[in-house]
Amino acid sequence: xxxxxxxxxxxxxxxxxxxxxxxxxxxxxxxxxxxxxxxxxxxxxxxxxxxxxxxxxxxxxxxxxxxxxxxxxxxxxxxxxxxxxxxxxxxxxxxxxxxxxxxxxxxxxxxxxxxxxxxxxxxxxxxxxxxxxxxxxxxxxxxxxxxxxxxxxxxxxxxxxxxxxxxxxxxxxxxxxxxxxxxxxxxxxxxxxxxxxxxxxxxxxxxxxxxxxxxxxxxxxxxxxxxxxxxxxxxxxxxxxxxxxxxxxxxxxxxxxxxxxxxxxxxxxxxxxxxxxxxxxxxxxxxxxxxxxxxxxxxxxxxxxxxxxxxxxxxxxxxxxxxxxxxxxxxxxxxxxxxxxxxxxxxxxxxxxxxxxxxxxxxxxxxxxxxxxxxxxxxxxxxxxxxxxxxxxxxxxxxxxxxxxxxxxxxxxxxxxxxxxxxxxxxxxxxxxxxxxxxxxxxxxxxxxxxxxxxxxxxxxxxxxxxxxxxxxxxxxxxxxxxxxxxxxxxxxxxxxxxxxxxxxxxxxxxxxxxxxxxxxxxxxxxxxxxxxxxxxxxxxxxxxxxxxxxxxxxxxxxxxxxxxxxxxxxxxxxxxxxxxxxxxxxxxxxxxx
Amino acid sequence: xxxxxxxxxxxxxxxxxxxxxxxxxxxxxxxxxxxxxxxxxxxxxxxxxxxxxxxxxxxxxxxxxxxxxxxxxxxxxxxxxxxxxxxxxxxxxxxxxxxxxxxxxxxxxxxxxxxxxxxxxxxxxxxxxxxxxxxxxxxxxxxxxxxxxxxxxxxxxxxxxxxxxxxxxxxxxxxxxxxxxxxxxxxxxxxxxxxxxxxxxxxxxxxxxxxxxxxxxxxxxxxxxxxxxxxxxxxxxxxxxxxxxxxxxxxxxxxxxxxxxxxxxxx
Numbered sequence: 001x002x003x004x005x006x007x008x009x010x011x012x013x014x015x016x017x018x019x020x021x022x023x024x025x026x027x028x029x030x031x032x033x034x035x036x037x038x039x040x041x042x043x044x045x046x047x048x049x050x051x052x053x054x055x056x057x058x059x060x061x062x063x064x065x066x067x068x069x070x071x072x073x074x075x076x077x078x079x080x081x082x083x084x085x086x087x088x089x090x091x092x093x094x095x096x097x098x099x100x101x102x103x104x105x106x107x108x109x110x111x112x113x114x115x116x117x118x119x120x121x122x123x124x125x126x127x128x129x130x131x132x133x134x135x136x137x138x139x140x141x142x143x144x145x146x147x148x149x150x151x152x153x154x155x156x157x158x159x160x161x162x163x164x165x166x167x168x169x170x171x172x173x174x175x176x177x178x179x180x181x182x183x184x185x186x187x188x189x190x191x192x193x194x195x196x197x198x199x200x201x202x203x204x205x206x207x208x209x210x211x212x213x214x215x216x217x218x219x220x221x222x223x224x225x226x227x228x229x230x231x232x233x234x235x236x237x238x239x240x241x242x243x244x245x246x247x248x249x250x251x252x253x254x255x256x257x258x259x260x261x262x263x264x265x266x267x268x269x270x271x272x273x274x275x276x277x278x279x280x281x282x283x284x285x286x287x288x289x290x291x292x293x294x295x296x297x298x299x300x301x302x303x304x305x306x307x308x309x310x311x312x313x314x315x316x317x318x319x320x321x322x323x324x325x326x327x328x329x330x331x332x333x334x335x336x337x338x339x340x341x342x343x344x345x346x347x348x349x350x351x352x353x354x355x356x357x358x359x360x361x362x363x364x365x366x367x368x369x370x371x372x373x374x375x376x377x378x379x380x381x382x383x384x385x386x387x388x389x390x391x392x393x394x395x396x397x398x399x400x401x402x403x404x405x406x407x408x409x410x411x412x413x414x415x416x417x418x419x420x421x422x423x424x425x426x427x428x429x430x431x432x433x434x435x436x437x438x439x440x441x442x443x444x445x446x447x448x449x450x451x452x453x454x455x456x457x458x459x460x461x462x463x464x465x466x467x468x469x470x471x472x473x474x475x476x477x478x479x480x481x482x483x484x485x486x487x488x489x490x491x492x493x494x495x496x497x498x499x500x501x502x503x504x505x506x507x508x509x510x511x512x513x514x515x516x517x518x519x520x521x522x523x524x525x526x527x528x529x530x531x532x533x534x535x536x537x538x539x540x541x542x543x544x545x546x547x548x549x550x551x552x553x554x555x556x557x558x559x560x561x562x563x564x565x566x567x568x569x570x571x572x573x574x575x576x577x578x579x580x581x582x583x584x585x586x587x588x589x590x591x592x593x594x
Numbered sequence: 595x596x597x598x599x600x601x602x603x604x605x606x607x608x609x610x611x612x613x614x615x616x617x618x619x620x621x622x623x624x625x626x627x628x629x630x631x632x633x634x635x636x637x638x639x640x641x642x643x644x645x646x647x648x649x650x651x652x653x654x655x656x657x658x659x660x661x662x663x664x665x666x667x668x669x670x671x672x673x674x675x676x677x678x679x680x681x682x683x684x685x686x687x688x689x690x691x692x693x694x695x696x697x698x699x700x701x702x703x704x705x706x707x708x709x710x711x712x713x714x715x716x717x718x719x720x721x722x723x724x725x726x727x728x729x730x731x732x733x734x735x736x737x738x739x740x741x742x743x744x745x746x747x748x749x750x751x752x753x754x755x756x757x758x759x760x761x762x763x764x765x766x767x768x769x770x771x772x773x774x775x776x777x778x779x780x781x782x783x784x785x786x787x788x789x790x791x792x793x794x795x796x797x798x799x800x801x802x803x804x805x806x807x808x809x810x811x812x813x814x815x816x817x818x819x820x821x822x823x824x825x826x827x828x829x830x831x832x833x834x835x836x837x838x839x840x841x842x843x844x845x846x847x848x849x850x851x852x853x854x855x856x857x858x859x860x861x
Contacts, residue, residue: 083833157830163807164790164832171790172724172832258808260743262755263724263789267744275791275807309661311670315677340793342806345707349700356692363688366650367680373657375671377664380596388658392603395650396610399643406695408632408702409639411802412621415793415828457595465602472610476619481797483828486836491826493622493797500619570670 012126014552024134026126027552031133032112033446038133038140039104039435042095044519045144047512049092056080058498058505060488074152083173085487086155090174091147093158094182097289098189099140101427104435105296106231107136107196110224112446114200116543117221119209119560119582121553123199132195139189142181150177157485159286162256162278166248167270170263180249183242190239193231200228211562215317216581218541218566219306220438222320223299226327230288230295233331238285241278248273279338287334291326293427294394297434298323298365301387304441305369307539308384309376310577312567314368322361322368329358339407340414348407355405362398366391382456383537386437389464390430396468397425400475415485418478421471429467436460436518443525444532448549451525459517466511473500540580541566596662600655607651611644622798625819625844629800631702638698642691706801711814715782718773721754722805723788725834727825728753731768731854738784739764746788768857774843776850777820783813793829796842804829817844 015021025031055062063078074084111129115122123129146153154174156165160182169176204217204225217225244255248270256278259271302319306312313319335343335351369391378384400422403409413419436459443451482489482497489495535544542562546555562581573579573587613619624633673680719730719738732738739761746755756764775781785794787805794813795802803813827838845853 081833082836086830086833086835155833159830161791161830164830167790175832261787261789261807262743262746265747265749267746273808275809309670311672314673314680318677318681340802341804342809342811345703348707349703352699353693353696356696359692360684360688363684364681367684368677370650370654370657371673371677371680373654373661374673376657376661377668377670378596378658378662379664380599380662385599388599388654391654392606392651395647395654399647399650402643402646402692402695403636403639405692406635406639406699406703408635408699408706411632411706411800412636412797414802415795461602465606468606468610472606476613479621480619481621481795483795483826485830488836490837491824491839493824497619 012122024130026122026130028111028115028123028126028129029446029550029554031129032108032110034133035103035108035111035136036446038137039100039108040519040522042099042103042140043432046092046095046100047515049088049095051509051512052080052088053085053092054505054508056085056487058502070147071152080487082487083155084152086157086485087153087174087178089485090155090157090182091143091153094143094186096428097158097293098186099136099143101293101431102193102231102289103136105300105431105438106224106227106292107132107193109220109300109435109438109442110200110227110296111196113442113543114203114221114224115207116546116550116554117218117541118203118207119212119542119555119562120203120207121555124202124207125199128195129199132192132199135188135192135195139185139192142185142188146174146178146181146185149181150174152178154178154182159282160245160278161282162245162248162275163258163261163270163273165278166245166254166256166273167261167263167268168249170266170268176249180246183246183249187239187242187246190235190242193235194239197228197231197235200224201232204228209560209562216562216565218299219302219313219316219319220296220299223296223323226323227292227295230292230327230330234285234288234292237281241281241285245278276338276341276343279341279343283334283337284331286337288327288330290423290427291330293431294434295323295326297390297431297437300434300438300441301390302369303541304383304387304437305372306567306569307441307537308379308381308387309372309569310379311372311376311570312565313372316565316567319365319368322364325361326358329354329361333358336405336410339410345407352405352407355401359398359401359405362394362401366395366398381440382451382453382460383437383440385457385460385464386433386440389460390433390437392464393425393430393433393467396472397422397427397430400425412481413478415483416478417474417482417484420484421474421478424471424474429471433463436463439522441537442543443522444536445543445548445550447526447529448532449525449527449529450532450536451529452521455517455521459514459521462514462517463511466507466514469507470504470511473504476500535580538576538578540564540568540578542581545580545582597659600659603651603655603658607648607655611648614640614644623819624798624800625817625821625823626799626801627816627818628702628705631705632800635695635699635702639695642695646688646691706813706815709814711782711812712780715780715814716775717782717784718775719784719786720773720794721786721788722792722794722827722831722838723753724790724832725827725838726771727773727794727827727838727840729770729773729840730754731770731857732763733766733768733858735763735766737763739767741786766858768854768861770857772841772843773825774845774850774853775817776847777817777844779847780814780816783815785811785813790831791829792827792831792838794825795828796823796825798823799842802828817842820844820846
């Protein structure tokens with residue numbers, strides 16, 4: 001457990017130059033903050049793109065002042081064209097899924113807190129860790145580039161179904177250079193995430209301090225461990241898939257394009273590829289990716305809730321086992337994205353049952369959260385409100401999964417707004433609530449200053465009501481058969497639904513505007529917030545036993561020894577109702593297992 | 595503030611459920627022979643999901659209401675029965691619920707995909723291409739002529755690449771931009787993609803199937819009500835995706851016979 005040689009591997013002296021300290025830093029804490037900053041930049045881009053989409057869906061010919069500056073051809077007279085709508089939509093999803101939902105809850109918080117939670121000085125491979133961030137940053141820049149090269153970004157959606165994505169410029173605007181840039185960026189992104197996972201896993205397995213058994217790890221670190229394992233096995237499938245896609249563009253191969261396709265009256269010079277091959281490879285990554293986005297949030301909000309409930313969860317281990325079950329099952333359920341794809345209909349049934357089965361660990365997790373609230377003394381603050389909001393959103397997103405797990409019901413609901421509602425509630429909005437909860441909770445530790453809790457609460461209230469107003473009506477649209485990825489609703493039976501879209505647009509603009517309260521609070525608190533004490537929330541895990549912000553080597557050269565399970569709340573100790581993990585004080589502790 | 599939050603969750607849950615209970619937005623009327631099983635499945639799932647949704651949100655709201663704030667002198671308590679009771683509840687209740695749904699759902703799915711079409715089903719071919727559907731009827735000989743992809747030409751309105759000079763079977767093939775079918779007659783639909791993936795989504799018919807380039811698929815269905823319905827593409831296929839649609843005209847047998855004659859004359 002306590003391995004001094006492994007500690008030595010992670011040791012490096014404090015940097016002296018500005019560049020080594022703030023830019024090419026080896027310090028996991030700086031890298032974590034860099035990832036956070038990248039996530040913040042990406043979420044602003046993603047949100048602005050969603051505004052453009054929503055305005056267009058509500059009022060198709062509305063001119064958005066200045067939009068022509070983004071693309072002269074895509075938005076002539078500030079009104080976006082059908083193809084530019086799809087390009088904006090693709091970029092919204094790409095930035096959000098990869099550069100926000102993967103980066104912020106996993107890479108940003110994980111980097112900052114895994115070594116601290118395990119009692120280590122740093123990650124085992126700090127150079128790889130630095131490369132992980134900078135590789136991801138390059139991927140981000142490459143993706144941005146696609147707005148300004150050729151005929152703009154790809155319009156194929158973040159799923160990039162072949163052969164639309166593999167045929168080149170003949171398939172439409174953005175399908176030439178746009179796809180190549182997209183795929184290149186994603187391939188680079190995969191490398192960055194693999195570097196990250198290859199640090200997280202050995203850190204958790206090998207760099208734990210004395211006394212820190214696996215079961216004494218706090219729940220977010222368990223969540224990051226499970227997520228790292230998923231990342232390792234899913235990004236390593238996506239990477240070759242996008243490389244094959246690039247080859248179909250630049251090397252004349254036909255991995256994903258069959259013969260005899262005709263576009264613009266021209267027979268395409270491809271043969272032998274498979275359309276469904278891409279979908280299998282993509283979703284083998286794509287479904288675990290959903291859990292890569294949400295599982296860290298589950299760990300984070302559990303951690304926040306426990307501290308604010310002043311009692312441990314009903315069962316630490318069952319939560320960990322359930323998150324592990326989600327991870328394992330996530331590879332067996334991916335086919336539910338393909339029920340009507342033309343895949344063998346027997347396969348649809350084979351994929352349906354694990355998809356239904358995955359509701360069991362999800363339900364267990366939710367019931368443990370709710371059951372743990374029983375008899376608690378919940379402190380209401382911005383962090384705990386976002387954590388409780390996460391539970392409500394996850395329930396809402398979860399129950400719509402009952403429908404989409406069934407092939408027969410997908411005949412009605414596949415590719416409709418019902419699906420948009422489902423995945424936004426779970427992997428998008430719930431995950432973002434997890435990020436907010438983690439931010440309000442850990443900001444004092446990461447930046448050494450307190451955030452304004454009143455502004456945080458206002459941010460929560462308006463966001464919570466706002467996201468329900470945006471995404472709940474999308475279920476109704478889906479039931480009425482409203483197909484997604486349409487830039488306008490010219491189909492007869494969809495035209496009466498435009499009013500609902502206008503309502504959603506207003507809600508989205510409002511909820512988006514509310515996020516500026518957070519950004520203001522973040523920036524203001526970063527520079528002018530009250531200095532944070534070491535342990536502002538009376539927490540028990542190791543991050544709270546070191547200064548805010550932590551010194552370069554985290555523990556100031558101290559060899560940490562852990563004596564307790566992570567969440568010893570509701571006890572009687574010299575500090576109050578809790579005892580810290582590294583406190584040698586002998587108290588009557590709570591067995592965290594029933 | 596905790597109490598206000600609990601009430602907010604409750605209000606959101608109830609307001610969200612109202613349009614479902616009132617059936618404000620719903621799938622359009624089913625006109626297929628197989629669709630009732632899907633609708634029943636949707637309805638059962640709605641009940642189970644709705645109850646799970648409301649029960650969980652109410653429980654969450656109740657506990658937030660009841661157990662917030664520091665209550666001096668009161669110790670924290672544990673949920674009666676602990677985690678094991680909840681895990682058992684999750685496995686038994688949700689497990690039974692989802693497996694029941696799954697097993698009944700298989701029947702609805704099997705009715706469409708695991709039964710062969712009848713021998714006298716009317717064959718109709720549909721070809722999807724950016725951004726239109728074209729339909730083909732085999733004509734009096736009952737046989738579709740071969741597709742020659744290199745001869746496909748929108749400019750010459752040869753949407754299927756038919757060589758009527760050399761291929762005997764193609765000579766009487768009828769190609770249309772609208773799909774007409776006789777009511778209460780089983781249709782065998784042959785699906786062909788010209789360029790990229792598309793989808794054949796007819797909500798009224800409870801039919802939804804992607805076109806797979808390089809792989810021709812078949813479906814069969816029977817429409818039970820005369821009327822005009824919409825076929826839309828639901829698989830992102832390029833810039834005109836939103837505008838890729840066609841009409842399905844379900845007619846009496848007599849009207850259909852007339853229609854097909856008129857179409858044959860137009861070829």
